[in-house]
Amino acid sequence: xxxxxxxxxxxxxxxxxxxxxxxxxxxxxxxxxxxxxxxxxxxxxxxxxxxxxxxxxxxxxxxxxxxxxxxxxxxxxxxxxxxxxxxxxxxxxxxxxxxxxxxxxxxxxxxxxxxxxxxxxxxxxxxxxxxxxxxxxxxxxxxxxxxxxxxxxxxxxxxxxxxxxxxxxxxxxxxxxxxxxxxxxxxxxxxxxxxxxxxxxxxxxxxxxxxxxxxxxxxxxxxxxxxxxxxxxxxxxxxxxxxxxxxxxxxxxxxxxxxxxxxxxxxxxxxxxxxxxxxxxxxxxxxxxx
Ligand SMILES: [Fe+2]
Ligand SMILES: [Fe+2]
Numbered sequence: 001x002x003x004x005x006x007x008x009x010x011x012x013x014x015x016x017x018x019x020x021x022x023x024x025x026x027x028x029x030x031x032x033x034x035x036x037x038x039x040x041x042x043x044x045x046x047x048x049x050x051x052x053x054x055x056x057x058x059x060x061x062x063x064x065x066x067x068x069x070x071x072x073x074x075x076x077x078x079x080x081x082x083x084x085x086x087x088x089x090x091x092x093x094x095x096x097x098x099x100x101x102x103x104x105x106x107x108x109x110x111x112x113x114x115x116x117x118x119x120x121x122x123x124x125x126x127x128x129x130x131x132x133x134x135x136x137x138x139x140x141x142x143x144x145x146x147x148x149x150x151x152x153x154x155x156x157x158x159x160x161x162x163x164x165x166x167x168x169x170x171x172x173x174x175x176x177x178x179x180x181x182x183x184x185x186x187x188x189x190x191x192x193x194x195x196x197x198x199x200x201x202x203x204x205x206x207x208x209x210x211x212x213x214x215x216x217x218x219x220x221x222x223x224x225x226x227x228x229x230x231x232x233x234x235x236x237x238x239x240x241x242x243x244x245x246x247x248x249x250x251x252x253x254x255x256x257x258x259x260x261x262x263x264x265x266x267x268x269x270x271x272x273x274x275x276x277x278x279x280x281x282x283x284x285x286x287x288x289x290x
Contacts, residue, residue, distance in 0.1 A: 004072070010270075031206055033129070033199070038082065042075060049068070055169060120167045124167075157260060
């Protein structure tokens with residue numbers, strides 16, 4: 001059962017462009033993903049809220065409350081994270097506006113069922129990425145800056161914890177049959193094309209906007225190796241991506257719930273790190289940096 005945790009990872013502003021042990025290009029790949037969260041997670045929450053009244057199962061209703069609570073906390077911390085990029089001269093606000101524009105358009109033109117279909121496709125993406133992060137320490141880097149590693153690990157754990165909530169809402173409110181299967185799988189295809197095209201463009205925009213980056217072009221080789229070879233997040237996602245097309249797919253078919261035992265120690269570690277840095281663990285960690 002997902003629960004809302006009010007955590008405040010401490011992100012040193014001076015490390016926003018090079019917090020990852022593999023350097024700026026890999027840092028900006030992960031920073032790119034952060035750009036999508038404020039608008040994306042609002043869209044996820046809204047598309048689940050649209051169907052909240054139709055859910056009669058009390059356990060799923062509680063899970064929805066936990067899901068919304070977790071996504072709200074992620075949104076808050078990623079707004080602060082993205083503000084650090086903007087403060088460092090990176091075009092984070094402009095990219096964030098582009099995501100809001102696209103999702104606002106989808107809200108206007110798509111039926112609510114299609115909005116929920118986009119949400120379950122993207123929740124599968126966050127679950128796949130989270131699984132990679134949790135299973136292989138090289139994704140976040142053991143020697144990367146602690147606060148950034150913590151915010152991503154916390155987010156990955158909670159994405160895992162709530163990975164089936166939107167999907168269970170989908171299965172509850174949509175009539176089973178070929179149309180449900182078509183909408184779910186078709187939106188996974190369109191989402192895949194749109195998401196990776198935007199990631200590609202945003203990643204380039206962040207690297208090109210980074211005035212401290214000396215090897216703007218050659219550094220993309222490091223990012224490509226990171227994504228495709230070592231640790232190779234993208235090839236390892238392919239079987240999980242394909243599994244989504246099985247008619248009886250369910251997010252917990254990939255049972256990685258053992259990872260969730262890490263949440264409580266991580267929350268304590270986040271509080272300890274923030275305290276050691278002299279930052280309040282109760283107030284937003286980056287208050288006043290706007
Ligand atoms: Fe999230
Ligand atoms: Fe999520």
